[in-house]
Amino acid sequence: AQSVTQLGSHVSVSEGALVLLRCNYSSSVPPYLFWYVQYPNQGLQLLLKYTSAATLVKGINGFEAEFKKSETSFHLTKPSAHMSDAAEYFCAVSDLSGNQGGKLIFGQGTELSVKP
């Protein structure tokens, strides 16, 4: 069975600083991994996804994530934080067992705060 663990329920950075949000996964099969962002009072928006192609994945808004099989990690980074990046970020793995493609297992979420 797949699972996802996000390290740190809350991360605070200064504007212009590096953003690093950590995600580790457990999967018995090659995983599909995703990062979603949820702005206050809004739905979920896909930032980026890994589907067994390039290990370094670039997403929207300057975010990227690197799939490291040896570390079972899929950490999200952005070189320079912007105030508009303040939101909740969720790492998720797709449950591909049986015919349940599209069923996602989410991490606990990390709230990102950006200080001026």
Added chain:
Amino acid sequence: SAVISQKPSRDICQRGTSLTIQCQVDSQVTMMFWYRQQPGQSLTLIATANQGSEATYESGFVIDKFPISRPNLTFSTLTVSNMSPEDSSIYLCSVAPPREAGRAFFGQGTRLTVV
């Protein structure tokens, strides 16, 4: 891609009543998923809804409390029955079109407050 319309966007309900949430997709999909996001928490899958068969519920969720309908390939409803304040959550509908490699699309969610 897929565009999902979810209604209502929010509601305040009395305990003991029921609320039905509607989810409409702009394309035909085999499976639709219903998630719950309790305040300050992550998303938890309630059930998977297949057209033409009964929904499959995750551990901790039962059909009597969360009955689901799936009358066709573009529409589903989730009912939250006999509500209590503990049911106050955001409920989200999701689909994963076959060509999207497992990527899920989400509706805007229904923010439910039970008083």
